[in-house]
Amino acid sequence: MSALAALLQLTSATLPVGAFSYSQGLETAVEAGWVRDEAAAHAWIATVLEDGVACTEAVVVARTLEALESGDVVALTRINRRFLASRETRELRAETVQMGRSMRLLIGSTVPIAPAVLAQLAALERGEGLSYPVAWAVAAAARAVPVETALVGYLYAALENLVLAAVKTVPLGQTAGQRLLTQLGQTLAAHACAAIACPLDEITNFLPGQVMASMQHEHQHTRLFRS
DSSP states (O other): OOHHHHHHHHHOTTSTTOGGGOOTTHHHHHHTTSOOSHHHHHHHHHHHIIIIIIIIIHHHHHHHHHHHHHTOTTHHHHHHHHHHTTOOSHHHHHHHHHHHHHHHHHHHHHSOOOHHHHHHHHHHHHTTOOOHHHHHHHHHHHTTOOHHHHHHHHHHHHHHHHHHHHHHHTTOOHHHHHHHHHHHHTTHHHHHHHHHHOOGGGOOOOOHHHHHHHHHHTTOSSOSSOO
16 A cells, blocks of 8 residues: 555544544534634634644654654653643543544554554553554554655644534534635644654643633533544
8 A cells, every 4th residue: 555545544534533523622612602603613723733733743643653763662651641641631531542542453453563562552552541643653654654744644634523523513514614624734734844843842732722612511411522
């Protein structure tokens, strides 16, 4: 399989890791009236992408790929722990751990992985939990996807999932969703380059609105999403 085909598989909405069942607080933001239309959805998603996914998750993916390239499997523990510490709510932590486990099971059945790497992933899962960006990066490395390309793919998958959640909950039309993907997709290459250059100890995640929405979502009576 070519690197492009492998990346398309890893970023597909059909990837069986459960991403479609999470909105990362967007459902509550809609319920509360914070996000009412396309413009508000654009602002919300752009903020989550820039101040959360790009400067936290993408950096974790980059550092995981770097560790795998150098054969430093032990470093995955530190990278994984650092990311889990950035999950502020029960739902956000449960989301990444559930998706991480699903990706680990998928990896083991679809592509050859070094036994030492698989053992390390299983150990992380038995401990604090295996985070999704670490597990995803292992899958990308096993498929020989170049680092920058992998990061753009990871960011696009996160963007698409947020847009799909907005289409369902605001609600937005399909054309509006495509406009959001086109507009916000133009920022992904720059975010990927910034993530490559960012040390693990400098990752940031400042999304107070999302955190409040996530906490409220845990008690929301009627909901479509798990977060």
